[in-house]
Amino acid sequence: MTNPINIGILGLGVVGGGAVRVLTEHAAAIERKVGAPLVIKKIAVRDLNKPRDIAVDPALLTDDPNEVIADPDIRILCELIGGVEPAHGYVLRAIQSGKNIVTANKEMMAKAGNDLLQEAEERGLDFSFEGSVGGGIPIIQPLKQALAANKFTQILGIVNGTTNYILSKMTAEDADFGDVLREAQAHGYAEADPTNDIEGYDAQYKTAILASIAFTSRVDPADIYVEGLTRIAKRDIEVAKELGYVIKIVGIGQDLGDALQVRVHPVLLPQAHPLASVNDVYNAIFLHGDAVGDVMFYGRGAGGLPTGSAVVGDIIEIARNIRRGATGRLGCTCYDQKPILPIDQLETNYYVRLLAHDRPKVLASLASIFGDFDVSIESVVQRALPDGDAEIVWITHRCLEANLRSALDVISRLEIVTGIQNWIRVEE
């Protein structure tokens, strides 16, 4: 029999449990695909006494990660702890002791991925992180391999299942943010502390990884403009629907040649856009490559089994390489260091919803201020409200964000304006 390939795992939570389940239940099929059995040699957890959904031999568990990192028989180490430290230190030491790495850790990869990838490449080791973006959706390997011939100019992704679930429910059921968030928490789709998801930080890490790979230029997550979900009111969703749009939170990257534009925020998408019908906890990533044209990847963006599928896919690929003695073929693919433009240099269309006194010439005065700042109007809809005010909704032509912000600043101080309710970027 061919010698087994030993695997060590750090973390046995949602993803660790899913990966162990897939490895165990599909052991025979995986052995055929690799040409050698894969054996889980050790799993490090924080608390040995914690009750777990997954049944594992207690002898495999340790609360000392060093027992996994320093074991010379382990060839592949899976880091499934999360966060930057101590995960980053553990992974670095594992590379230095000659282990190939699999991780699903988006925060670590977004903040420190290029150094870790280089470290692994210099030692001729494999390092894969398919599970870090899009859960079970294959996107990192396709970008680095099957689609590597393309020059990508645009990526657009719904990469956070929690916010997509909340927005889908608010849209379909005319529901309030707070009620849907509580329901999402009850279903396990949102964490008890949902800040990372609803403020857009989770999407920020994933978008940094995607943009870095698609544009072969390192994108620091700190340079990505981020706006979360909390600004979106039920009324914006209703009005967007009436105008033929849906509101989604997307990660967007554009390669403008000398610079990149990378951002995460809510957008109005036309109802016919391929991402507009991606609902609930599903994720999708839409790309435009110069040779392939438009491509879209769709599937379950989180969860133990979907992410476990991606993690085990990486393990299988690495194990095959070990069998052939062909590891370390693909390191960091960020060859450039293009600047990221600040958000006020963005040029796009905007939706603006404001309340103003319902009097003659109000519309004309507001339109004239937009005009003063080179913001031209594509459409405007006015609706009288019972209290003597009017709700006015504008869709602008493409304009510079700095100009729109200046116009809104002047408008917000007018006596005739009760308040700017919201403004949202439109992705046509």
Ligand SMILES: NC(=O)c1ccc[n+]([C@@H]2O[C@H](COP(=O)([O-])OP(=O)(O)OC[C@H]3O[C@@H](n4cnc5c(N)ncnc54)[C@H](OP(=O)(O)O)[C@@H]3O)[C@@H](O)[C@H]2O)c1
């Ligand atoms: N959840 C998802 O759907 C999903 C999807 C894609 C990617 N990811 C990524 O996958 C990674 C894991 O996420 P998760 O949801 O599986 O997290 P989780 O459920 O909180 O599990 C984390 C695991 O790591 C263990 N752990 C934490 N600190 C440790 C330490 N210092 N030493 C040893 N073990 C330690 C915990 O041990 P105990 O069990 O003893 O507490 C637990 O088993 C993260 O990077 C996350 O971003 C998650």
